Amino acid sequence: MSTPVFLTGRAADAAVALGDDALVLSHRLGEWAGHAPMLEEEVALANIALDLLGQARFLYSLAGDEDELAYLREERAFRNAQLVERPNGDFASTIARQLYFSSYQELLYTELASVDGELAPLAAKAVKEVAYHRDHAVQWTLRLGDGTAESSRRMQAALTDLWRYTGELFDPVEGLPVDTAALREPWLASVSAVVRQATLTLPDGPDRSGWTAGGGRHGIHTEAFGRMIAEMQHLHRAHPGATW
Amino acid sequence: MTTAQATDTVDQQADFDAVVSAEGRIEPRDWMPDAYRATLVRQIAQHAHSEIIGMQPEANWITRAPSLRRKAILMAKVQDEAGHGLYLYGAAETLGVDRGELLDKLHAGRQRYSSIFNYPTLTWADVGAIGWLVDGAAITNQVPLCRCSYGPYARAMVRICKEESFHQRQGYELLHALSHGTPAQHAMAQDAVNRWWWPSLMMFGPPDDESSHSEQSMAWRIKRHSNDELRQRFVDICVPQAESLGLALPDPDLRWNEERGTHDFGEIDWSEFQQVLRGNGPCNEQRLDQRRTAHENGAWVREAAAAHAAKHSGPTSDDAVSGTATGEGAMAG
Numbered sequence: 001m002s003t004p005v006f007l008t009g010r011a012a013d014a015a016v017a018l019g020d021d022a023l024v025l026s027h028r029l030g031e032w033a034g035h036a037p038m039l040e041e042e043v044a045l046a047n048i049a050l051d052l053l054g055q056a057r058f059l060y061s062l063a064g065d066e067d068e069l070a071y072l073r074e075e076r077a078f079r080n081a082q083l084v085e086r087p088n089g090d091f092a093s094t095i096a097r098q099l100y101f102s103s104y105q106e107l108l109y110t111e112l113a114s115v116d117g118e119l120a121p122l123a124a125k126a127v128k129e130v131a132y133h134r135d136h137a138v139q140w141t142l143r144l145g146d147g148t149a150e151s152s153r154r155m156q157a158a159l160t161d162l163w164r165y166t167g168e169l170f171d172p173v174e175g176l177p178v179d180t181a182a183l184r185e186p187w188l189a190s191v192s193a194v195v196r197q198a199t200l201t202l203p204d205g206p207d208r209s210g211w212t213a214g215g216g217r218h219g220i221h222t223e224a225f226g227r228m229i230a231e232m233q234h235l236h237r238a239h240p241g242a243t244w
Numbered sequence: 245m246t247t248a249q250a251t252d253t254v255d256q257q258a259d260f261d262a263v264v265s266a267e268g269r270i271e272p273r274d275w276m277p278d279a280y281r282a283t284l285v286r287q288i289a290q291h292a293h294s295e296i297i298g299m300q301p302e303a304n305w306i307t308r309a310p311s312l313r314r315k316a317i318l319m320a321k322v323q324d325e326a327g328h329g330l331y332l333y334g335a336a337e338t339l340g341v342d343r344g345e346l347l348d349k350l351h352a353g354r355q356r357y358s359s360i361f362n363y364p365t366l367t368w369a370d371v372g373a374i375g376w377l378v379d380g381a382a383i384t385n386q387v388p389l390c391r392c393s394y395g396p397y398a399r400a401m402v403r404i405c406k407e408e409s410f411h412q413r414q415g416y417e418l419l420h421a422l423s424h425g426t427p428a429q430h431a432m433a434q435d436a437v438n439r440w441w442w443p444s445l446m447m448f449g450p451p452d453d454e455s456s457h458s459e460q461s462m463a464w465r466i467k468r469h470s471n472d473e474l475r476q477r478f479v480d481i482c483v484p485q486a487e488s489l490g491l492a493l494p495d496p497d498l499r500w501n502e503e504r505g506t507h508d509f510g511e512i513d514w515s516e517f518q519q520v521l522r523g524n525g526p527c528n529e530q531r532l533d534q535r536r537t538a539h540e541n542g543a544w545v546r547e548a549a550a551a552h553a554a555k556h557s558g559p560t561s562d563d564a565v566s567g568t569a570t571g572e573g574a575m576a577g
Contacts, residue, residue, distance in 0.1 A: 023312075030315070033303035034534060037295065037542020039330050046323035066312050091545045138416050146555065147548025154544070198442050235310040235368055242426050244311040244368075244418075 007118055010175030012063035013079070015119060017173050017217060018108075019059030020080035023070055024225075025101060026052035027232055028088055037091055044136055048098070051129040058122050062143075071236035075219075075226050082216040084166035085225040089158065092144055092151070095156035098137035103191050104169045106130045107183045115177045138194050145198025152199065159195065160203040167207030171217055258526060264465050269395035272338040280464055284394050284455065285339050286355070287466065290330035293357035297350075299325045303367040303375060310368060317414050318371060324407045335396040351536045359517065360447050362525030369422055369429075369436035375415010376489075377437070377444040377482070383408050384478045385448065388468035393456050397466075398404045416485065423490045430490075438484070438494045445509075446517045447474040479507050 007015055029049035036042040062065040083101055088094045109130055112123035144155040170184040192202045215221065236244075256275040263270060270276055299322050306322065309315035333343040349355040360378050365371065386408065422433035442446040449455055449471040461467035469477075479498075486493050497510035519525065 027307060030306040030319055033306055033319070034299045035538045035541075037538070037545035039326050039333075041542075041545075042296075042299070042326035043323055043330070046326065047437065050316060050319050050323065053312065053319065057312050057316070060312075070312055071310075143549045143552040144545070147552045148544070150544050151548030151551075168272055231307050235308050239310070239426060239428060242310075242429055244314055244421055244425075 006064075007062045011118060012175070014173055014175030015059045015062040016069060017079035017175070018119075019056045019063070019069070020078050021084050021101075021105075022052040022059065023056035024078070024080045024173075024228070025097075026050070026056060027228065028084065028086075028097075031088055032094070035185075037219035040090075043046035045094075048136065051126075051133065055122070055126050055129070056078050058083070059119075062118065062122075067236065071233045075221055075229060077219060078225070078229070080216050080219065080220060080221075082222050083162065083169065083170045083223075085216070085222060085228060086162060086165060087224050089161075090154060091140075092154040092158040093161065094160050095137055095140045095144060096155065098133065099141050099159075099191065099194065100162060100166050100169075102130055103187055104138050104166075104183065107186055107190075108180070111178045112176075117142065117177050119176075127199060141194050141200075142198045145195070145200040155198065156200050159200060160205070163203035163205055163207060164209035168216055173217060196235050250445070259270065267391070267465070269391050269398065270391075271395045279460075279550050280466075283461060283464070283466065284397065285336055285341050286337070287461075288332055288336040288397055289341075289349070290356050290358075292329050292336060292346065293350045293355060294361065295325045295329040295332060297357040297361045298536060300531055300534055301361055301363070301527075302371055304365045305368060305371050308368070309371075314371075314418065317418075321375075321411050321414065328404050328407070331400040336411050338344075338396045340358045347539065351532070351539060353523070353532065356521070357531075358447060359520045359525065360443050361531060362520050362528045363440070363443050364527050366439070367432050367436060369419065369432040370440065371463050372415045372418035372422060372433065373436035373440040375411050376419055376485070377415075377440050378447070379408050379412040379415060380482065381444045381447040381478055383412055384474050384481070388474075389466075391465075391468065393465035416489070419489055419491070433489075434491050437491050441494050442512060442516075443520075445475055445512055446520075448472070448478065450514070450517070476506055483507055 006012075026049045029045050029052070032045045032049075033042065036045055056070070057066050060069045063069065081101075083097060086097055087091070106127060109123040109127040112119050113127055114120075141155065144150070144151040169187070170181050172180055188202075195202050257277065260270065262268075263274075270280075276481070302318060302325075303322050306315065306318055309318050333346065336346060337343060346355065350357065351521055365374070383405060383566060385551055386401055390398055392398045392401065419433050419437070422429040424430075451459065452470045452472045455471050458467060458470060462470070474501075482493065483500075485496070495510045497508065499508055500506075501508045517556075520528070523529070
């Protein structure tokens, strides 16, 4: 990857927003460590979390200091989509979140890699990781959806529960040279193919909820997010100026 | 037993002894004494359990790591530990046991894991102390196992030791950053070393005159050095490292012994060690509870995977879905 160029203005905002998505989801997946249903998933979830953290670090480094961006911004300054900050819930919830988000990220990075811009090199590298993340989510959606009655019920409930956070993914990201709204159709097609094959049904409720709909990109988050970053930032903030 | 069978056993025992004493490797299909097999199962299972229980004290800090670089290092390390658990359960399974059975024994408290993981990680510096001291002690113990007489275990240890020594250096480097940082960071590092030093020395097990399995394990070339020998080696390695860290080791009796060419060190509190082994350490219950809970909460996931596999044995049509999606991704691009 070429030497990072510092971005400014809206291009920097876009890098930070995508970095926030990656950081926050990585953090949530990191919470699984030591709690996964089997050892293979300890490895897989940590692996995905690490990939995402690597993406976040690269994106932040384009806009400024990675630790300042991660540890010294308050809740209202984060621009991640609300979907990635949703608590892990059970394994089905985590997988539904992964399916929705990695399917989006794969389309987004594929598009971004093809647009000549500062984010193209990152997107070209990350899309390979994201394809693996999506495959992992797809395989588990199929196993859970078409597994036992219990797993099918849980997987359906998770897909339905998170559905209302998916609409925001297709809102414009300020400064990003991608028409995110145009990703919605291919996203719907790929997610619905998986859901169908998993013998589940695509939720038909609204894809956004309440007055905070689409809030994450504007710094309006869900209540769970404040606690998440309080935990993430507390040590760094307790020692201002220290290096680690 | 017929005479012929008895003769076979004698021959097999002689062959086994010859391979072991010639520093050869025993492989899964080779004949081995039942007690050798049982000892290995016990030791490898305990080692595997230690890797997976050992994820907990460090995972405790993943969500609070103070920089993104440290967070990435810690996540990678915890991931490696899960991988080590997998190699080791794999090695144990070559001896005819089943991973699920070993996990059940762990959960029932019938097989042990290293006593060290029953201590809590109270500050960020503990992550460094675990890397430097706990992984350092583990490496001192495990490097000789790379030459252990049982092939699958020896080979697993070669891979594990490479990653462990990387972890150990990371831990040292983390502590170095703290001890050379602000006064508060330095104090945090010293406090962590104060709490982890003695438990790390206990990782080598009881003194030689109280170690029940040692003699036989050494004869079988499973173990190469005595507990006290390895513990001494570890102390001698740590003393100069502590000096360059600028941190004190919490032992007033620690001093160089010119005559012996090694360090003298203070008496270990073996009553504490016995208490931790009996389940009365600070985190014994918490560690096992978390393990059991993860396993129980994951039961429906494992059942789903098994049910799905049973329905779709052979190559699944799953590939078709991935293929479709990739096509769409390419189209979107």
